[in-house]
Amino acid sequence: MLGIINILRCQKLTHNPVSQFIRYLHKEPIKVTWEKPVIGCTKLNFDGSCKWESGKASIGGVVRNHNAEFMLGYAESIGEANSTIAEIIALRRGLELVLENGWNNNIWLEGDYKTLVEIIEQKRQVRCMEMREHISQIYSILPWFNNIFASHIYREGNRVADKFAKMGHHLHEPRIWRNVPPYEVSAIMKEEAQGKIVLRNKGL
Template sequence: MVLWHPPDAPWVNLNTNGAFSASTLEAGEGGLVRGSDGEHLRAFCAPVAASSSFEAELLALIRGLEMAMELSTHIWIELDSAALVSLLSSGHLGSADLRHHMALIRSMTSQRQVRFSHIYREGNRAADFLAGRGVIPLPLNTLIQSLRLGT
């Protein structure tokens, strides 16, 4: 069983995910920031203009970083995309069509203590749920009820 575990203080944890439908070309982003005692500090989900699931993942990470940076200088980022974690850890900027996103992420994280790690989809369920809801936006009260029920 794969579970999410809170970070040690003073770290905050950022889990993000992107969703992309090749059939409809719709994309969404989602994520949440949690503190060292596991409390939810920030969450988001929204549609995004992305041309691939990888770009949706990058856009979700940028949005999540904006939120996490308001809360801490120590950010532990967990992603269920092993390819993205590998790229972020390598120092490379990736393919030409995504370099501007990667350069922005590098700039955002340059003055912070940041860890990147892979988490299996089962441990990233909350961010996965939010990203899926970003593709098809729901009214806020419906989204909150769905989060409470875990559906």
């Protein structure tokens, strides 16, 4: 069996899985941070969670102000659904709650499902009937907001919303937290408010 030194000396490494793994190890990780919104802007981070073995899904999200202070959090089990539908419902529910609370001046939407963010930004139509129904509901809500900005963030920067979404798996009915966050997310919220950098390996 070739030793690692001999493998590195081989000239035809392009399709060698060992060499690909070595190159992967030498890629610099991406630095990910959660960013505070500007003054006068409210930020909604949302996420969906799906258990592949059972097919059960849940949603969650968090609303914070320009000081990264907790305004509202939500979590809910939504039964059987795939991860895409869970992400869409998480966003729709978050928008409904933001609107219900009168925070409709400037809203920043942020999630780790890039395709959904692009659909919202570009107001794209989708072919899937189930997706189209939920997206249409989101589009009907958006005009109620004065200004909307949507952005994608890696899941390492969406940890609070991810935690809420996972908490939803254990709930028998929808849950909303106001002003004071549950202890399960307090430590993560503090880290994000302080601008903690979380490293993400390239290729994930």
